[in-house]
Amino acid sequence: MDKFKNLVTLTGFKIGLLATILSLILYGIDPPFFHIIELKAFDLHFLSRGKIQPSGKVAIVAIDEKSLDRFGRWPWPRTRIAELVERLKKLGAKVVAFDIVFSEPDESSGINVIRNIKHKLGDKDGEAKSIIEAAEKDADNDRKLAKAVKNNPSVILGYFFFTSKDEIKHLDASSHNPALTYLKSVSKKEDFVIRRIKKGTPQPKLLNAAGIQENISMLSEAATSFGYFNIVPDPEDGVVRWVPLAIQYGEKAYPHLSLEAVRKYLGSPPLILDASEYGVDSIEIGSKAIPTDEKGRLLINYRGPQKTFPHYSFSDVIDGHVPKNVLKNKIILVGATATGIYDMRTTPVDGTFPGIEIHANIIDTILKDDYIHRPDWVVAFDILTILILGIALSIAIPKVRPLYTAISAICTIILYIILNNYIFNHWKIWLTEVYPIFTLIAVFGSATTFQFMTEERKKKEIKNAFSRYVSPSLVNEIVKNPAKLILGGDEKRLTVLFSDIRGFTSVSETLKPQVLVKLMNNYLTPMTDIVLKNGGTVDKYMGDAIMAFWGAPIWQEDHHTRACKTALEMLKELSELQMAWEKAGIPKLDIGIGISTGRVTVGNMGSSTRFDYTVIGDTVNLGSRLEGLNKEYGTHIIVPKYTYEDVKEGFIFRELDMVRVKGKELPIKIYELLGEKSETSGLNKIAELFETGLEAYRSKDWDKAERYFTDVLKLRPNDSPSRVFLSRIQELRKTELPAEWDGVFIMHKK
Numbered sequence: 001m002d003k004f005k006n007l008v009t010l011t012g013f014k015i016g017l018l019a020t021i022l023s024l025i026l027y028g029i030d031p032p033f034f035h036i037i038e039l040k041a042f043d044l045h046f047l048s049r050g051k052i053q054p055s056g057k058v059a060i061v062a063i064d065e066k067s068l069d070r071f072g073r074w075p076w077p078r079t080r081i082a083e084l085v086e087r088l089k090k091l092g093a094k095v096v097a098f099d100i101v102f103s104e105p106d107e108s109s110g111i112n113v114i115r116n117i118k119h120k121l122g123d124k125d126g127e128a129k130s131i132i133e134a135a136e137k138d139a140d141n142d143r144k145l146a147k148a149v150k151n152n153p154s155v156i157l158g159y160f161f162f163t164s165k166d167e168i169k170h171l172d173a174s175s176h177n178p179a180l181t182y183l184k185s186v187s188k189k190e191d192f193v194i195r196r197i198k199k200g201t202p203q204p205k206l207l208n209a210a211g212i213q214e215n216i217s218m219l220s221e222a223a224t225s226f227g228y229f230n231i232v233p234d235p236e237d238g239v240v241r242w243v244p245l246a247i248q249y250g251e252k253a254y255p256h257l258s259l260e261a262v263r264k265y266l267g268s269p270p271l272i273l274d275a276s277e278y279g280v281d282s283i284e285i286g287s288k289a290i291p292t293d294e295k296g297r298l299l300i301n302y303r304g305p306q307k308t309f310p311h312y313s314f315s316d317v318i319d320g321h322v323p324k325n326v327l328k329n330k331i332i333l334v335g336a337t338a339t340g341i342y343d344m345r346t347t348p349v350d351g352t353f354p355g356i357e358i359h360a361n362i363i364d365t366i367l368k369d370d371y372i373h374r375p376d377w378v379v380a381f382d383i384l385t386i387l388i389l390g391i392a393l394s395i396a397i398p399k400v401r402p403l404y405t406a407i408s409a410i411c412t413i414i415l416y417i418i419l420n421n422y423i424f425n426h427w428k429i430w431l432t433e434v435y436p437i438f439t440l441i442a443v444f445g446s447a448t449t450f451q452f453m454t455e456e457r458k459k460k461e462i463k464n465a466f467s468r469y470v471s472p473s474l475v476n477e478i479v480k481n482p483a484k485l486i487l488g489g490d491e492k493r494l495t496v497l498f499s500d501i502r503g504f505t506s507v508s509e510t511l512k513p514q515v516l517v518k519l520m521n522n523y524l525t526p527m528t529d530i531v532l533k534n535g536g537t538v539d540k541y542m543g544d545a546i547m548a549f550w551g552a553p554i555w556q557e558d559h560h561t562r563a564c565k566t567a568l569e570m571l572k573e574l575s576e577l578q579m580a581w582e583k584a585g586i587p588k589l590d591i592g593i594g595i596s597t598g599r600v601t602v603g604n605m606g607s608s609t610r611f612d613y614t615v616i617g618d619t620v621n622l623g624s625r626l627e628g629l630n631k632e633y634g635t636h637i638i639v640p641k642y643t644y645e646d647v648k649e650g651f652i653f654r655e656l657d658m659v660r661v662k663g664k665e666l667p668i669k670i671y672e673l674l675g676e677k678s679e680t681s682g683l684n685k686i687a688e689l690f691e692t693g694l695e696a697y698r699s700k701d702w703d704k705a706e707r708y709f710t711d712v713l714k715l716r717p718n719d720s721p722s723r724v725f726l727s728r729i730q731e732l733r734k735t736e737l738p739a740e741w742d743g744v745f746i747m748h749k750k
Contacts, residue, residue, distance in 0.1 A: 012448075095332065096154050146222035157226050161211070208248045227257030242298065243258065244297050262285060306353060331363055373430070378429070535554075594624060632745075654691055656672045686712055
C-alpha cells in the first residue's frame with residue numbers, strides 16, 4: 001500500500017516527467033501555434049548566418065524603373081522582348097528563362113486595324129491585298145517574338161498553374177481549349193515532362209493543378225522549353241520557404257521554371273522523379289539528386305536579401321551598356337522588379353522580395369548542391385533531445401535551488417540555440433528548435449510551481465505557529481529564512497517609536513477591572529493595526545505603552561517616514577476614541593509619542609527556549625525619553641534632529657528646544673511633529689513664529705521672545721510649548737544667568 005501511495009504521490013520529478021511527455025505529444029501533433037514559431041525560428045537561421053556568396057552562374061535582367069522610364073509603361077510591344085532575346089543570344093547567355101507569361105496577343109502595333117481592313121477588302125483588289133498582307137506580317141509582333149524564340153533554343157517560357165478550382169471560375173469554356181492544346185503540345189516534348197523512376201509505386205503526393213494560364217500558341221510552338229513560375233508561400237504566415245519543383249496536372253508532372261533552367265544549363269538531361277510509397281524522395285537531373293520532402297518541395301537556401309544576385313537593367317542590355325562577357329554562359333532570368341508590376345513576396349531574409357529573385361535562389365541552391373536537409377533521422381533525434389533535456393531538468397529541480405535551476409535552464413536554452421544554429425550553418429540540417437526549448441520551459445515552470453506550492457504549504461504551517469506571537473513582517477522573514485530564529489543580532493540604522501497614555505495610572509485606579517481591560521483593548525487594537533499597516537513591528541506592550549520599530553526584520557528605505565506617518569495616524573485615531581470614551585463616561589486620555597532614528601542592535605534576544613525579536617541601544621533609550629518629554633512641553637510627538645533631517649521634506653515640524661537628556665553629555669535638538677506638508681491648517685505660520693521666539697529666547701531677548709510666543713497663542717490658544725517658554729521667561733527674568741548660558745534644557749527625569 002505504501003509503495004502504491006509513493007507511486008501516485010506527486011513530486012517535482014514526476015511533474016517534470018509529465019511535462020516532458022506533454023512536450024512529446026505536442027511534437028507529434030504539431031499544433032499551428034507551435035508550427036508557426038518553429039517556422040519563425042527557421043527564418044532566424046538565415047538572419048544569423050548572413051549573406052553567402054552565390055555561384056556566379058545566375059543573373060537577372062530586370063524590368064526596372066530605369067527601363068520603364070526608357071521604354072514606357074508595361075506591357076511593352078513584343079518586338080522589345082524579341083530584341084532582348086536576340087541581344088542575349090549575342091551576349092552568350094546559356095539559358096534565358098522568362099518569369100513572364102505572354103497569355104494575350106500583342107495588339108500594340110495596330111495589327112487588328114490592318115486585319116479589319118483586310119477582312120473588309122476581301123478578294124476585290126489582289127494588289128491591295130498583297131500590300132495589306134505584307135503590312136500585317138510586318139506588324140505581327142508576336143510572330144517576331146516567336147521567331148526570336150525559335151532561333152534561340154536557350155529560351156524557357158514561363159507559365160502559371162491555377163492550384164484551386166476557385167481560381168478558374170472566371171474562365172469560360174473557350175478559355176480551356178487553348179490550355180488543353182498547350183499542354184498537349186508541350187507534353188509531346190518528352191525531355192520537358194518529369195518521368196517516374198519506379199513503375200508500380202503509388203502516385204506521389206505532388207501539388208495538383210486545377211488549370212493553367214499559358215502562353216499564346218504561336219510562342220508555345222516556337223519554344224522548346226517551359227516551366228511554371230508558381231511560388232507557394234506557407235499558408236500559416238505567407239512566407240516563401242519551400243518551392244514545389246513539380247506540379248501534377250492530369251496524369252503528368254511538370255517542372256518548375258527554376259528546375260527547367262538548371263536542366264537546360266546542364267545540357268538538358270531528363271528529369272526523373274524518385275518516389276516511394278511514402279512520397280517523393282528526390283528529383284534527379286543527370287547526376288544531381290535534389291532532396292525534397294514527400295510532396296516534391298525543395299527548401300530554398302536563400303543566399304541573402306534583395307540584390308544578392310547581379311541585376312542588369314533591361315534597357316542597359318538593349319542599349320548595349322552591359323559588358324560583353326558579363327552574361328556569357330549564365331542563366332539569365334528575365335522579370336519585373338519595378339514597383340507596381342513585380343511579384344512581391346515575403347521571405348525569411350526580406351519582407352519585400354521580388355519573385356524573380358526567389359527563382360535565382362532556387363537555381364543557385366541546386367547548382368551548388370547547397371541543400372538544407374531534414375533527414376529521416378531528425379525525428380528520432382528531436383525525440384531523444386526532448387527526453388534527455390526533460391528528464392535531466394526533472395531530476396535537478398527537486399535537488400537544486402530554483403535560481404540555479406533557472407540559470408541552468410536558460411544557459412541550456414542558449415547553448416541549444418547556438419548548437420542548432422551551428423548545425424544549420426555548417427551542415428545545413430534543420431533540427432527542431434521550439435519543442436526542446438518548450439520542454440525546458442514547461443518542465444521548469446510546472447515542476448518549480450509544484451515545488452513552490454509545496455513550500456508555500458510549509459510556510460503556512462510556520463505562519464500558523466508564529467503569527468500569534470510576532471508581527472506579520474517577522475513571520476515572513478522567518479518563513480524566508482528559518483535561521484533568523486537563532487539567537488544573535490545585527491546592527492542596523494532604523495527608527496523606533498514609543499507611545500504612552502498620559503496619567504493612565506491615576507485613571508486606571510478609578511475603573512473596574514473589566515472596564516479597564518476593555519478600555520486597553522479598545523485602545524491597543526487600533527493603534528497596533530496602524531503600526532502594522534505602515535509596515536512596523538510591534539516590539540512589546542508595556543502596560544499602556546507601545547514600542548514599535550521600522551527597518552527590520554525587513555529593510556525599509558523609508559523607515560523614518562513610516563514611523564512619522566504612524567504617529568500622526570495614531571493621533572487621528574485617538575481623537576475618535578476620545579469621543580467614544582466621553583460618551584461612555586471615561587475621562588479624557590491623551591498620549592505622548594517619541595520617535596528616534598539611529599543605529600541599534602536588532603535580533604532575537606533571550607534564552608534558547610524563550611526569546612523576543614527586539615531592538616536595543618542608545619537610539620531606543622532616546623526614543624523612550626523623548627516620549628516622556630511630551631509631558632514637559634504638553635506636546636504629542638517629539639523627534640530628535642536625526643529623524644527630522646531625514647523626513648523634513650515631507651512633514652511640518654517646529655524646533656522645540658535644545659535638551660540634555662539624562663545619561664548624555666551633549667545636548668540634542670528636538671522637534672515637534674505637527675503634520676504632513678499636504679496640510680493647510682496654518683501650521684507653517686505657527687512653526688515660523690515659534691522658532692523666531694525660540695531664537696530670541698536663546699539670545700536672552702526676553703521681550704521679543706514673549707511677543708512671538710504670544711503671537712503663537714493668538715493663532716493657537718492652547719499651544720502648550722508657547723506657554724511653557726513664557727513661564728520659563730518669567731522665571732529667567734528673576735534669575736541672574738551665567739555668561740555661558742546656552743538655553744539648553746536639562747532633563748532630570750527618564
